[in-house]
Amino acid sequence: MRTDYLGTFFKYLFFLSAFIGVLSVATIGYFLFYEGIPAIKHAGLIEFLSGREWLPPALYGIASMIVASLVSSLGAVIIGVPIAILCAVFLAEIAPKWLANLVRPAIELLAGIPSVVYGFFGLVIIVPAIQTLFNIPAGSTLLAAIIVLSVMILPTVITIAETSIRAVPSTYKEGALALGASQVYTIFKVILPAARSGILAGIVLGVARAVGETMAIIMVMGNAPAMPNSLLESARSLTANIALEMSYATGMHASSLYATGIVLLIFVMLLNACLLYLNRQRAYS
């Protein structure tokens, strides 16, 4: 019976540990909302979300930042995801083994490199390049952010997509090839659809990374809190807004930054919900 006490003790210990994760989410959520709600009340939800002017302490409108965050991450997805998926296909199915074994570690290395390094690269190479290429006065633009973000999400999406492509049961592949289907046909009609949920998870992770990225963005996007009219203009993301003004802000201004955080969080949660929804649809069919 001695062991039984021990067993019970550990069971509860493990449960308690597991509960700390729950507690953390609750605390973070509580603080975020506790600090952020006053600003939303003060400005009015609609005004806060749709207002184009960010003039603390008088006007708190984050529409331009929502747009900047959306556009920069969407752009990164549009550029980065197709490249990443094809690259994953390359590694998992096309590349000769020696080449894949050479490229894969390089990509894994890049997945681990701090985003500040990507930002630094963007600052010294991409920003000046955009400036000369498009002949505009300042290269710190939405476009620079999009490029940095798409490069940054490549390793994440490639790694996860490759893993899920490899996880597709080989029976599918064998079945298709045994019917005389070509390799490419098999990849696009059987393997990729079967790996869909994993690839989607990779994309969502990549998007989350793009939406949540802060320092790299601050370095290349110019941070002007105005509504951008084109990709060749400076803009400020939700994350940059928090990071730039956080240390200075007091009172309602600080609260408005927490409120920005709430918006950001809801953004990411919606993204996850989309993933769940898409996956559920698949499971259902």
Added chain:
Amino acid sequence: MNQAIKDKFALTAIWTCALITILFLVWMLWHILSNGLSYVSWEFVTSSYSAIGKASGIWSMIVSTIYMVVLSISIAAPLGIMTALFLTEYAKPSSNSVKVIRFCTESLAGIPSIIYGLFGMTFFVVTLGLGFSILSGALTLSILILPVIIRTTEEALLAVPQAYREAAYGLGASKIYTIWRVILPSAMPGIITAVILSTGRIIGESAPVFLTAGMVTRIPESVFDSGRTLTVHLYKLTQELFTIHEWNQAYATATVLIMLVLAINVITKIIGKQLNKANY
């Protein structure tokens, strides 16, 4: 269109994308390393930083980074591993507590790191009064890496063949004995991978670190002191990139960071190999 032509077209697209990716990434690595390597010296790595401009070494940042890694891991790893044990070995997969815990860890994984910074600054630095300190930073980061540890450990635990559990229970072993003697040892390579992955995460973060641990350039004497990690240092430098000297420092710091990540990846690989060996 003929399938053969489609195939050719698709193959070309795949090769092109792979080439673009590889070239871009190689370009980036090469740019940083070629500019940074010549400036990385023993002197640079082991000397301290000084505002008067006498020295620009990064030793104090390396020490702060190590402090941050060790402390965060020693908080998060036990919690994460025990959580994973609860989820895989104790809880019924369909039970509500599992759903809640899983939902929460997944939410934690989805929270952008700047929000951790915001939270850590309000909660640990101000509300708990820990000030800008390694401790505040480590507490914040340990929540941030908790999902990584939980998920990776969970995967490692699930990968332990069910046959081991059956064999142990079949011999009358108790649950905790089985966990301790059979399951944890088999999952160890995976758990170590989890720890190393989170180390990478800790090293790579910037905003949540300087919002909680500050950015003082001296060697911290205790966990209650503020400190500047390598990544924060690189960020600071990029904000001050001015003289050639500062550019070189930035490239050199970036180079050191890349080499650190490389070392971490190599170690992970070696452990992964060990794992395969153990399961042959």
Added chain:
Amino acid sequence: GNTVTVSGSTSVTGLMEVLAETYQLQQNDYIEVQGTGSGAGIRAAKEGTSMIGMSSRPVATDELGKDVQQFVMALDGIAVAVNNQNPIKNLSIEQVKAIYTGDINNWSQVGGDDQAIVAVTREVGSGTRGAFEDIMGLTRKINDITVTAISARAQVQSGNGSIKTLVANNSAAIGFISLGSVDESLAALQIEGVDATKANIQTGDYGIARPFVLMAANSPEPEAQQFIDYIMSSEGQQVIADHGYIEVK
């Protein structure tokens, strides 16, 4: 030794780190300097999270409460700087103002090349920005609340260093930074024909200047008091002068 915690203005931070290091050569206490920005410095002093707060703009007494005292440790000019390649050498206050409100957006409008102007500003809450707005009259009222009049299209950088970087590397850029951090990599403009120099600030001819303010509790920890004493001593003031700022004694 003890630790003295100092936080606030990034403009003061550079100077403060130098002061701290020279001070530490003499005795055992460690001075911990965090460049968080003036707003944060004021708050830290008020809430007591740091022993000493730093601000790069004048601080109103009602911002601090009665338990906190302030010292002006130095004066600093704010230089309006452009790229070395920019032919413009002088601007009037009105021109600078119009550039920052966005009313003037091409260098040809002020006698320069036909090139769009890239105006660069500090973030909201920065002491440098606050002082600059006050002195230049770059404020307006919305709903009776004073807000900035600087155009939202101006690029925002979060430190003197990054503004310097941007201006030094972009021929179309204009920015304002602490005079103490100006060097040959960029050109400080004359304002209304007056050079931005220490001497002209001391005489009052160059009007864009602000104090560096230290804040501490009325009865601070002895080690903090000792450090403040050092800064205000002739030795400390000499360090300040040596680094291009204007001593107050």
Added chain:
Amino acid sequence: MNKFNVRDLDLYYGDTHALKNINMLIPERKVTALIGPSGCGKSTLLRTLNRMNDLIENVHISGHVELEGVDIYQSRDISDLRMKVGMVFQKPNPFPMSIFENVAFGLKAQGINDKQLIKDTVENALRSAALWDEVSDRLNSHAFGLSGGQQQRLCIARAIAIQPDVILMDEPTSALDPIATHRIEQLMEELRKEYTIVIVTHSMNQAKRISDKTAVFWMGELVEHADTQEIFNNPQDRRTKAYVNGEFG
């Protein structure tokens, strides 16, 4: 007539010598069963017949496999070979798509777009696989909704749809219950009229029931290959005798 002519075939997985000098004629429109204890190389031989082993790394093959007199390892067009030599696997492996799409897959992979043609072929294939009656009203529902036995027949229909000459089957009933097994065996009875069938089975009873010819393997060797009757009633090889008498396996 012989469909396949296997000559001096050796196959290595890395250092494992999995097939040892196999010589074997496989007759047309007959059912040939491959039997033998676990790991003796049955599946390996089967997969050499449509070059499925090409997918595995480190496989080394020497010798000849001729299909209708042409060496399949000389010809370059694997797709063509695999369309002629269909395959059904141990576990039913329908694709994760609708029933209709599963059967139409092979046609579409060939680039056939004619809707009507596809529809007719799918129907015929499902009829030949004795599945039409059970699924005709739900062709668009997901293949995973079928029972194991239905899935296996779906896989057979899928193979038939591209009109192969040969159908290879690797223990096609080992994952099925007795009733489903019975259905598949009945189906093979039908298919033998039109197709050459090569089937791997671990059940001697099944070999007895369904095959015309039986080949017995033992550790990579073909020890005996003759009419099924002969093998079970009058085995020549000592190992065959031991095996069919149930002394092992």
Added chain:
Amino acid sequence: MNKFNVRDLDLYYGDTHALKNINMLIPERKVTALIGPSGCGKSTLLRTLNRMNDLIENVHISGHVELEGVDIYQSRDISDLRMKVGMVFQKPNPFPMSIFENVAFGLKAQGINDKQLIKDTVENALRSAALWDEVSDRLNSHAFGLSGGQQQRLCIARAIAIQPDVILMDEPTSALDPIATHRIEQLMEELRKEYTIVIVTHSMNQAKRISDKTAVFWMGELVEHADTQEIFNNPQDRRTKAYVNGEFG
């Protein structure tokens, strides 16, 4: 004497009715073979005998399983039951540790620390499992270095080491080659003298060779249970007859 008395046993996996009203006496120191087509419930029944099904979610059991007259589903101490009723699995599943540690595992799990006792027990168990001669000189090397057949005997030794009364075996030779299978069968011949053995096998030949009693299952039902001779020579049930005559399976 009967070791187990199974009465009115029903078992559901969720909605799947996997065992249907099983009534069965399992005699002491005899080998009882459970046979039947795939999915008929053989493994499921075997695992109810040491409550291994408890590990699976959603299992619902009703009825009684008595071990020496005591209902094992009433008693609380599962560890105790499992020490009495050892189990050997389909695939050899040694722990990833040394040969010695594998066999000592069960003892240590009981909290036995006496080094000498453990050593002796390990040696005896390895001898009983006919493995001692092959491994006595490398007890400390890793168990994964053994061949499949040796690993399976190691698993038997591991089960024997805790001195059970009953050994359950679920297709213990299905992953082994004929020679290794033969060794295990010989070993069972020895073990039957001391232990009650219940073995699941998919091979009728094996059942014939090694068992005293045979139970035939069919889709969750126990259709016949009698002396092995009887079952194969004079089956009573129509389904048994069909099965042993090879009409399916």
